[in-house]
Each structure stands twice: as structure tokens, then as C-alpha cells.
Amino acid sequence: MTLETITEQFTKTAARVPALGKSVKFVFEQGPVHIDLTHEQAVVTNEDKDANCVITTKIETLDAIRRGDMNAMMAVMSGKV
Incomplete structure (x- = not known):
């Protein structure tokens, strides 16, 4: 999976999320994905x-968590997130 692909997926998902007044940034080796949920419509760049929250991981790790192949808590405890 590429940074472009994960950014597109985040954009589609964020469009369904209401304004939460916060932002999150995923930091991958390939570059960051910033999700701004402070406006009526989410902005993904x-x-x-x-x-407000910065998550550093690999795209492969996030993809494994999303597929259910990796437990999110175990990923945190093992330093993968």
C-alpha cells in the first residue's frame, strides 16, 4: 500500500465523520497524513x-490492524505504533 492509497482511504472515511474539533496526524516512513476534523467537512492532506494526536507507525502495520491481522493493543505494546 502506498501513501497515496492510504490518503485516499482516509479521505473517504473522514468524509463520513462529524466535526470533532480535533486533528490527527499519522506519520509514516513515506510521509504524513494529516486529518483535520475541526471544520464541518474533514480535510485530509x-x-x-x-x-492534537500524532501516531507514528508503518503503513504495513496500520493495514494489518485494519484487516484484523494484527491486534491494535499488541501493536502499541510492541512498539509498532
């Missing part, structure tokens, strides 16, 4: 902006 690959800009390296400040965020």
Missing part, C-alpha cells in the same frame, strides 16, 4: 502540520 499530506502536509506535516501540528495535530
Whole structure:
């Protein structure tokens, strides 16, 4: 999976999320994905902006968690997230 693919997936998912007044940034080796949920409509970019929550991981790890092949808590405890 590429940074472009994961950004497209986040964009589709974020469009269904209501404004939460916060932002999150995923930091991957390939670059960041910033999700701004402070506006009526979510804004997803690959800009390296400040965020309320920053998650550093690999795209492969996130994909494994999303597929159910990896337990999210185990990923955190093992340092993969």
C-alpha cells in the first residue's frame, strides 16, 4: 500500500465523520497524513502540520490492524505504533 492509497482511504472515511474539533496526524516512513476534523467537512492532506494526536507507525502495520491481522493493543505494546 502506498501513501497515496492510504490518503485516499482516509479521505473517504473522514468524509463520513462529524466535526470533532480535533486533528490527527499519522506519520509514516513515506510521509504524513494529516486529518483535520475541526471544520464541518474533514480535510485530509499530506502536509506535516501540528495535530492534537500524532501516531507514528508503518503503513504495513496500520493495514494489518485494519484487516484484523494484527491486534491494535499488541501493536502499541510492541512498539509498532
